[in-house]
Amino acid sequence: MNKYFRMKTWCLGCLFALPVLGEAQTLSDSVIMTVAGKEISLAEFEYMAAKNKEVDLTNEESLNAYVDLFKKYKMKVAEAEELGLDKTADFTQEFAKYKGELTASYLSDEKGQEAVVRDIYDRGDYALELSYILFRFPGRVVSKDTVSIYQDAYKAYERLRQGEDFEAVAQSLKQDDAASNAIYAETVHSLFPLKAAKAFDNVAFNLKEGEVSAPVRTASGYYVIKLNKRKPNLGMVKVAHILFKVDKEHPEQETEIREKAEQIRTRILDGEDFQTLVQTYSDDTSTKEKGGVLPYFMMGSFIAPFEDAAFAMKDTGEVSGLVQTKFGFHIIKLLDKKPRPSFDEVKDGVASVLKRGEWNFEYYHAFDSYLKDAYQYRLYPEAYAAIQRACDVYFPTDSMFFKEVETLDNPLLEVDGQVLSQKDFLTYLLHNPFSTKTYSGDFMQEVYELYVRDILTALEQQNLEKKHPEYPLLLQEYHDGILLFEISNSKVWEHPLAEQPELEKRWIEELEKKYPVTVNTKLLKKIKK
Secondary structure (H helix, E strand, O other), X not given: OHHHHHHHHHHHOOOOOOOOOOOOOOOXXXXXXXXXXXXXXXXXXXXXXXXXXOOOOOOXXXXXXXXXXXXXXXXXXXHHHHOOHHHOHHHHHHHHHHHHHHHHHXXXXXXXXXXXXXXXXXXXOEEXXXXXXXXXXXXXXXXXXXXXXXXXXXXXXXXXXXXXXXXXXXXXXXXXXXXOOOEEEEEEEEEOOOOOOHHHXXXXXXXXXXXXXXXXXXXXXXXXXXXXXXXXXXXXXXXXXXXXXXXXXXXXXXXXXXXXXXXXXXXXXXXXXXXXXXXXXXXXXOOHHHOOEOOOEEOOOOOHHHHHHHHHOOOOOOEOOOEEEOOEEEEEEEEEEXXXXXXXXXXXXXXXXXXXXXXXXXXXXXHHHHXXXXXXXXXXXXXXXXXXXXXXXXXXXXXXXXXXXXXXXXXXXXXXXXXXXHHHHHHHHHHOOOOOOOEHHHHHHHHHHXXXXXXXXXXXXXXXXXXXXXXXXXXXXXXXXXXXXXXXXXXXXXXXXXXXXXHHHHHHHHHHHHOOEEEOHHHXXXXXX
């Protein structure tokens, strides 16, 4: 890309002498000239002129100078093509990358995508302290396999709604299920967006403090979630610590170790060097030689007591009281604090996560909806329900599923006036069974949404030039720009600066002899008017 911009500055930033126009042939009103037998459209000619602020097509002198400049530009590109510079691996790779990026920019809704990123960022103003009970799926499941699992989850939800203690309910369920290990419960101290399954995330961040959710289906199973507390995002901290490890097999040593830790803390408060004491007394071998220093971390990175103490300190250099964790006793020193990064600082990273996996359906929702409207998408619900019934019995990748649906061939959807059948979708499903979902209905729905997106995107790509006339011009500009840079570098720029004007002059003379140019003078007169 940088090579191209350098070329453009050189090529279009200067004007040469008045042109010597070739003998006019009969050219259509859409063709401004031919160079080496290749027709150049008026649209491209005007597009390139518009990018050069010094060109005024209504001024005869400026117009003639630009025609000469443009003619030389195209002759150089013609020679580059004759030399095969457009066939090299470097060119092919660079141009393909640009074309992919350009095409992708037209196949998206940047405002809609940024709105989704903004919503996720705003969720991150708070961390959630929550508890959940997970009723696990045994793997890939169909509807009939999940009925009893859902019923168990819903019973737990009802108990919690009626006021039973969450921890007590969780423990009783785990005890009853000890043999199968199908139930798991946990309290999460600090949860930020995008750290859980999408369905879990969307429900949890919309709960009120103290509220319990109805069962939430994810790829892991059904979750019942209780939001305990919504905590402000405190940014990041950097700390150093001294660990006094307590051996779980010798709990009787805890009192002695606590007393030792208290003595060391007193010495720190009396002014002894923290780093020296770390190297002498800390049992954390991973940080001992680094003065006990840990990298910057955010809430949710460490176990709760350590994290709470670290974020509770206000002033740089402050030393905590003794902090007890499952590892032992810690003395923590605050080294630095950072506020939460701004939206602009993190938006690209958030977008990168949203583009992948199940979140991509939310990220691209605005553009998907636009395409459905633009191409008059219509689903036939009865036809989809017929496939769904088979999906409720067999997983959509199971051979028995395809045997069950092999006779289905009714209209399933309509796009841009074209009807696609159940069989069309089922063929796609057979060859593209890509989803992370473990519940059969969710799996098929996700593949179906991808199927519709692929159809609509293909239609939009076919219509890019019609909808966006500048699209082929941008591609042509970049294509020619790479070639112009490469050949100009070879012919002129890589030589000593003092020699370049003469080399340029001789090169142009050779090009004018080698490549015939015909200019549509009638069309030029119309432009000037």
